[in-house]
Amino acid sequence: xxxxxxxxxxxxxxxxxxxxxxxxxxxxxxxxxxxxxxxxxxxxxxxxxxxxxxxxxxxxxxxxxxxxxxxxxxxxxxxxxxxxxxxxxxxxxxxxxxxxxxxxxxxxxxxxxxxxxxxxxxxxxxxxxxxxxxxxxxxxxxxxxxxxxxxxxxxxxxxxxxxxxxxxxxxxxxxxxxxxxxxxxxxxxxxxxxxxxxxxxxxxxxxxxxxxxxxxxxxxxxxxxxxxxxxxxxxxxxxxxxxxxxxxxxxxxxxxxxxxxxxxxxxxxxxxxxxxxxxxxxxxxxxxxxxxxxxxxxxxxxxxxxxxxxxxxxxxxxxxxxxxxxxxxxxxxxxxxxxxxxxxxxxxxxxxxxxxxxxxxxxxxxxxxxxxxxxxxxxxxxxxxxxxxxxxxxxxxxxxxxxxxxxxxxxxxxxxxxxxxxxxxxxxxxxxxxxxxxxxxxxxxxxxxxxxxxxxxxxxxxxxxxxxxxxxxxxxxxxxxxxxxxxxxxxxxxxxxxxxxxxxxxxxxxxxxxxxx
Amino acid sequence: xxxxxxxxxxxxxxxxxxxxxxxxxxxxxxxxxxxxxxxxxxxxxxxxxxxxxxxxxxxxxxxxxxxxxxxxxxxxxxxxxxxxxxxxxxxxxxxxxxxxxxxxxxxxxxxxxxxxxxxxxxxxxxxxxxxxxxxxxxxxxxxxxxxxxxxxxxxxxxxxxxxxxxxxxxxxxxxxxxxxxxxxxxxxxxxxxxxxxxxxxxxxxxxxxxxxxxxxxxxxxxxxxxxxxxxxxxxxxxxxxxxxxxxxxxxxxxxxxxxxxxxxxxxxxxxxxxxxxxxxxxxxxxxxxxxxxxxxxxxxxxxxxxxx
Numbered sequence: 001x002x003x004x005x006x007x008x009x010x011x012x013x014x015x016x017x018x019x020x021x022x023x024x025x026x027x028x029x030x031x032x033x034x035x036x037x038x039x040x041x042x043x044x045x046x047x048x049x050x051x052x053x054x055x056x057x058x059x060x061x062x063x064x065x066x067x068x069x070x071x072x073x074x075x076x077x078x079x080x081x082x083x084x085x086x087x088x089x090x091x092x093x094x095x096x097x098x099x100x101x102x103x104x105x106x107x108x109x110x111x112x113x114x115x116x117x118x119x120x121x122x123x124x125x126x127x128x129x130x131x132x133x134x135x136x137x138x139x140x141x142x143x144x145x146x147x148x149x150x151x152x153x154x155x156x157x158x159x160x161x162x163x164x165x166x167x168x169x170x171x172x173x174x175x176x177x178x179x180x181x182x183x184x185x186x187x188x189x190x191x192x193x194x195x196x197x198x199x200x201x202x203x204x205x206x207x208x209x210x211x212x213x214x215x216x217x218x219x220x221x222x223x224x225x226x227x228x229x230x231x232x233x234x235x236x237x238x239x240x241x242x243x244x245x246x247x248x249x250x251x252x253x254x255x256x257x258x259x260x261x262x263x264x265x266x267x268x269x270x271x272x273x274x275x276x277x278x279x280x281x282x283x284x285x286x287x288x289x290x291x292x293x294x295x296x297x298x299x300x301x302x303x304x305x306x307x308x309x310x311x312x313x314x315x316x317x318x319x320x321x322x323x324x325x326x327x328x329x330x331x332x333x334x335x336x337x338x339x340x341x342x343x344x345x346x347x348x349x350x351x352x353x354x355x356x357x358x359x360x361x362x363x364x365x366x367x368x369x370x371x372x373x374x375x376x377x378x379x380x381x382x383x384x385x386x387x388x389x390x391x392x393x394x395x396x397x398x399x400x401x402x403x404x405x406x407x408x409x410x411x412x413x414x415x416x417x418x419x420x421x422x423x424x425x426x427x428x429x430x431x432x433x434x435x436x437x438x439x440x441x442x443x444x445x446x447x448x449x450x451x452x453x454x455x456x457x458x459x460x461x462x463x464x465x466x467x468x469x470x471x472x473x474x475x476x477x478x479x480x481x482x483x484x485x486x487x488x489x490x491x492x493x494x495x496x497x498x499x500x501x502x503x504x505x506x507x508x509x510x511x512x513x514x515x516x517x
Numbered sequence: 518x519x520x521x522x523x524x525x526x527x528x529x530x531x532x533x534x535x536x537x538x539x540x541x542x543x544x545x546x547x548x549x550x551x552x553x554x555x556x557x558x559x560x561x562x563x564x565x566x567x568x569x570x571x572x573x574x575x576x577x578x579x580x581x582x583x584x585x586x587x588x589x590x591x592x593x594x595x596x597x598x599x600x601x602x603x604x605x606x607x608x609x610x611x612x613x614x615x616x617x618x619x620x621x622x623x624x625x626x627x628x629x630x631x632x633x634x635x636x637x638x639x640x641x642x643x644x645x646x647x648x649x650x651x652x653x654x655x656x657x658x659x660x661x662x663x664x665x666x667x668x669x670x671x672x673x674x675x676x677x678x679x680x681x682x683x684x685x686x687x688x689x690x691x692x693x694x695x696x697x698x699x700x701x702x703x704x705x706x707x708x709x710x711x712x713x714x715x716x717x718x719x720x721x722x723x724x725x726x727x728x729x730x731x732x733x734x735x736x737x738x739x740x741x742x743x744x745x746x747x748x749x750x751x752x753x754x755x756x757x758x759x760x761x762x763x764x765x766x767x768x769x770x771x772x773x774x775x776x777x778x779x780x781x782x783x784x785x786x787x788x789x790x791x792x793x794x795x796x797x798x799x800x801x802x803x804x805x806x807x808x809x810x811x812x813x814x815x816x817x818x819x820x821x822x823x824x825x
Contacts, residue, residue, distance in 0.1 A: 113646040305636070306814040314581060342597040345534035350824075355597035357604050359824045481586070 017473055039063035040442055041151055041161030044138050046075020046429055048167035048415035050118065051096055054125045055435040057103065058098070061442060065159055067151055067290070069136035073122055075169050077115045080214070082195040082368075085111035088213065088242070088324045092262065093269040093426040096168050099124065100262050102255030108244045111247035129323055132159070141383040142409065147451025147517075149411060163411040163442045168379055170416045170493075171371040177209070182348035188364040192218060193371065201225040204363040207232060209344070215368030220331035221320075222366065229337045230360050232344060232352065235481075238294045238317045242324040270499070273425040280318035280424045281474050291317045293342050302330035310341045315480035318423055373483045373493070384409035385454070397490035400514070401460040402505055404434055410454035410515075411445055413438035418492045419467050421484065423476065425499040433506035440509040452517040459513045470496040523587045530594050530688060535681050537605055537823035542612050549671040550613050557742045558670070559611045559615045563611055563622035564738055566606040570819060571631050572654060573599035575647045578639035578817075584699075599819065600783060607821035612674065621819050626801050627734045629809060630727040636813040638720040645700040646715055649771035650728070652693030653756050653779065655686055659751030665744045694759050694766070701769030709770040716774075730797040732782055737798075753779040754818045758794050777811065 018504065039061055042049045044171055045068035054062050087094045091104040091114070101117055109117075122128055136154040143150065149164035174193040176182055190196045192214040206226040208219055211233040222229050255262040279286035294317060302308045313320075332339050342354035351361035377398075382390040385408050393408070399407045403420035404413050415434050422430050445453050470478055471491045474485050484493040495502050550558060573596050580592035610616050624632065639647065663679055663686075670676075704712070715721045740746055756779060762774045767773070781790045 033723055155675075161662065304814050309640070342600070344532075353534075353536045353538075355534060355594055355601065356600035357535070358820060358822070359536055359538050361824050 004469055037160035037162065038063050038065045039446055040160050041149055041159055041164045042066040042167055043151065043165065044068065044075060044167040044169055044172070045073040045131050045133075045138070046077070046167065046169050047118065047173070047428065048075070048123050048169060048435075049165070050125075050127060051428075051435050052165050052167055052415065052438060053127050053130060054096070054098065054121065055439050056312045056442065057125060057127075057444060059439045061439070061446065064130055065161065066131045067135040067137050067153070067159060068131055068133050071133045073131065074115045074118045076171055076193075077118060078109050078239070079172070079174075079193045080111055080195075080216050081115075081197070082111075082192045082214065083225070084217040084219075085214070086217060087111070087114055089273070089426045090269050091498070092266050093273065094428055096121070096428060097263075097266065097432060100255075100259065100266075101264055102259075102491075103252050104247055106244055106246055112155070122482065137168070137380055138438060139381045139383070140166070141410070142412070144385050144387060144452070147411065151403070163413065163438075163445055165413045165438055166378075166382075167415045167417065168374060170421075173372040173379065174370070176367055176373055177369045179209075179344060179347055181353075184349050185351070185365060186349050187346040187351070187362060190364065192366065192368040198362065201364070203227050205361065206364045206366060207360060207362040208366045208368055209352075210234075210368035212237060212368065212370055213321055213323055216325045216328040218366060218368055220298065220325075220439040223334050223337045224329040227336060228262050230352075230362065231337065231339050232354075233310070233334060233339060233341050234343070235315075235320075236313050237320055237323045238291065238313050239297060239311075239323045239325055239328060240294050241297050242326045244326065270425070271431065274299070274498050274500060275422040280322060281476075281496065283475055283478065284314055287317055287475070290322075298329065304333075307333070307339065310339060316475045316478050319478050319480040320474035320482040320484075321423070334432050370483060382409065382412070384412070385452075386412045394492075397486055397488075398492040399460065401455040402437070403495065404437055404506075405441070405454045405455040405460075405461045405514075407457040410452040411441075411450075413441060419464075419471075419495050420502070422495040422499060422502075423494055429499045430495070430502055433503045437492060437506045437509060444511070445511070448516070450516050452515070454517075455513055456515055467496065521691050523585070523591060523695065524690065526688065526692060527587055527591050527594075528589065531635050535601075537601070537608055539681075540605070540608075540677055540823075542608050542823070543675065544674050546674050547612050547614075554669065555613070555615075556694050557562060558613070559610070559622075560738060561662075561666070561742050562606055562610050562613075562615060564625065564628070564735060565658070565666075565817075566603045566610070566622065567624045567628045567632075567660060568654065568735075569603040569606060569815070570650060571628065571635055572658075572781075573597075573603065574632070574815060575639060578635065578642060579644050579651070580645050581640050581825045582644040584643070584644065588692075588696065590650055595689055595692070596715050596737065598689070602682045603687040604683065604820055607819060608823070609672075609675055609678060610631075611821040613672075616821065619784065621816070624626050625734065625745040626804055626806075627727065627798065628733040629772060629812075630801060631731050632812065632816065633809065634724045636729045636815070638724060641720060643712070644723075645698075645712055645771050648693065648700065648771065649760075649775045652690060652697065652760070653753070653775050654754045655689055655693065656759075657749060657752045658686065660755050661744065661748040662739065665742075667737075669743070683696070690759075696758055697772055698763055701765040701767065701772065703765075704768045709768060713770050713774070726797070729794045730801055732799050733791070733794050736782070750783045753783055 040053050040056060042064060045066050049066050050073060053064060053066055053468050070078065086108055087107065090107050095101055095117060099121055105113060126476040135157065137151045139152045140156045141150050148160050148162060151159045174191055176191060178188065188199060190199060201222060202225055204226050205228045206222055207230045208215055208222065209232045209326060211231060216239065219229065219231055278284050279290035298308055298311055302311060331337055340354060340360065342356045345353045345355050348359055351359055353359045377391040377394060384390060386466040390406060390409060397417040400418040406412065416429060420430055420434065441453060444450065474496050476482065476494050477491055483490050575598060576596035578590045580589050583592050585588035663683060667676060667679055737748060739749065757776045760776065761767045764805060781787050785791065
């Protein structure tokens with residue numbers, strides 16, 4: 001793949017949002033697949049699904065179908081368009097190495113620009129014809145005799161493929177949190193991942209519940225717009241400074257004319273982030289240094305001792321997601337903003353009642369409360385060999401082999417499957433390893449005309465035993481509650497190591513680890 | 518009072534929340550405060566409100582050091598609940614015309630010193646130190662001050678508010694005594710002695726130097742209001758009785774320290790204690806307000822308004 005000279009920002013957005021005429025028959029009319037089986041079925045047209053498609057194409061596999069539940073591509077970046085939405089990994093690292101963009105406007109790009117990049121990928125790699133929009137997959141079933149996966153949509157349409165890739169994303173579903181009185185509140189409610197762009201915040205009293213990665217990006221923007229913003233915090237996170245700069249024109253030109261210079265920058269960013277693993281993943285002297293940096297950042301930006309205390313985390317850095325922001329702390333200290341750390345008792349008709357007995361009356365509540373992360377289930381029923389159901393097998397916590405395959409579910413590949421989450425480096429770096437691994441698997445299936453390529457159960461068990469042993473020594477398992485862990489404290493989310501180790505794990509496709517038929 | 522299941526207690530706390538807006542602060546009855554009562558009640562309520570508020574800050578410190586997640590969450594709730602009590606008591610003061618405009622009543626100098634100490638050092642204290650002092654203060658509040666207040670004041674809104682406050686306080690005490698027992702459980706002589714090590718900590722010594730005169734000052738204030746001194750002493754005896762009901766409780770050295778101290782406070786004849794402490798009350802009374810640093814910003818969180 002050559003470096004694209006086109007600016008993703010200028011990429012035609014509509015190209016990948018147009019509804020395509022479906023060739024599917026009406027629901028219930030037939031149980032046969034609506035179209036002839038593809039080589040690969042991909043669920044989801046976000047970064048993962050589109051990346052998968054690109055790598056398949058580059059490997060010469062053109063016969064694939066992408067099923068997307070919405071009417072546009074982009075996944076997380078399509079859904080998370082709240083004010084201030086941006087990536088907290090530098091764009092030169094939070095992008096595909098096989099599709100570099102020399103034109104990133106800032107070191108940390110906003111969500112609109114990232115979405116532009118995704119649209120650009122669709123155009124650049126001619127993926128549009130492969131995407132079936134508004135196909136909300138509600139089940140995946142494997143037919144052992146035919147060696148075929150069938151995806152069934154909510155409208156009853158069926159799509160079949162010899163291999164399937166679950167690229168629906170771990171952070172794609174959201175809902176309002178279970179707070180008492182949620183339905184009693186008569187004002188406006190907005191979830192950060194389903195932003196209401198028509199709501200005018202000017203002159204409004206607003207509450208924001210949640211101070212995680214989304215919350216700390218939304219709050220500074222709302223403080224600029226709304227009459228008053230009350231921020232309801234349960235647990236403060238560690239906030240690091242954000243070295244965010246506008247990219248000078250000469251830099252863009254340099255990256256465009258000399259792609260090696262951008263690769264060098266990417267490498268620099270990669271290794272800088274890799275070194276952060278020593279502070280974030282494991283408890284080491286560097287962890288103390290990272291905490292010191294965050295404390296200094298807080299001390300520099302917040303002069304009031306009590307406010308500093310309210311904003312100081314009481315868990316080891318890295319145990320929860322590390323936040324980056326330069327404007328969050330200053331925004332909390334504006335005259336029209338207030339941090340509230342009293343626990344929420346309930347929502348009432350006019351606002352939020354906190355345990356100190358006061359009803360905080362607001363016009364609108366913004367829920368920056370994160371996503372529904374499934375540690376022990378699947379987003380839709382996945383049925384494998386002999387009718388086994390993945391969600392049932394994962395009740396005690398999700399497990400896979402190398403995060404990507406699950407024994408009993410042949411020819412099925414997962415992006416961001418169990419234990420693949422990064423805490424310190426770009427998710428897309430991990431993703432690239434997964435995509436290339438899946439391509440190897442698909443190639444083996446197609447070239448060997450295999451009905452089944454199924455990881456051996458013993459191999460998977462051994463892999464997970466080692467994984468959990470390593471996880472026990474990480475900061476994630478050091479005692480704080482986070483979305484990385486199940487209620488029982490089982491970590492089915494994170495990969496306990498460097499991105500380089502993960503890449504090494506995914507580099508080889510050991511055929512001996514698999515049962516074939 | 519048997520030891521309680523803290524998880525069940527947390528669920529109970531969450532399900533029994535109330536807000537200032539649950540009470541009609543303009544309901545009739547405010548006129549039942551007599552002219553004679555009014556000035557004394559004003560001072561009494563101001564002290565009471567401030568004690569609740571410093572109690573709140575102490576719970577905030579305990580939440581930082583709580584040994585389990587459940588206890589951490591319970592203390593976080595108690596912190597807010599004590600603040601709610603202070604807010605409700607301020608709402609009563611507002612109802613009785615005891616607040617000038619939106620002004621928060623000034624804390625007396627001894628309270629002011631305790632606030633200063635809590636702000637600077639309480640987060641550094643082990644949980645068992647504040648975990649024993651706080652139940653002592655709460656039992657004094659619950660057993661003596663609040664009962665006395667309800668006997669003296671006929672305003673039904675006051676009774677309504679204190680019914681809710683007392684329900685909360687009984688849960689605070691239940692948890693307080695359970696934790697005191699937890700801290701004493703299985704303690705060897707060496708373990709118990711180690712728990713006393715903070716007594717050598719100058720920061721704690723400073724705390725004691727602000728706590729002791731506060732107690733004496735409060736005793737004097739309450740007696741001025743007409744509360745029989747014995748009531749206060751009976752409350753302290755209750756602390757001794759409940760805190761020492763089990764072997765574990767008695768094994769907690771901080772229970773022993775606070776119990777012994779309470780005995781001394783009660784014994785007016787113990788001149789070795791009262792002379793210097795009363796002297797400290799007088800001495801601290803001479804500290805010019807200007808010499809004190811600005812009040813910490815958590816003090817400004819107090820409000821009598823049910824909505825914000």
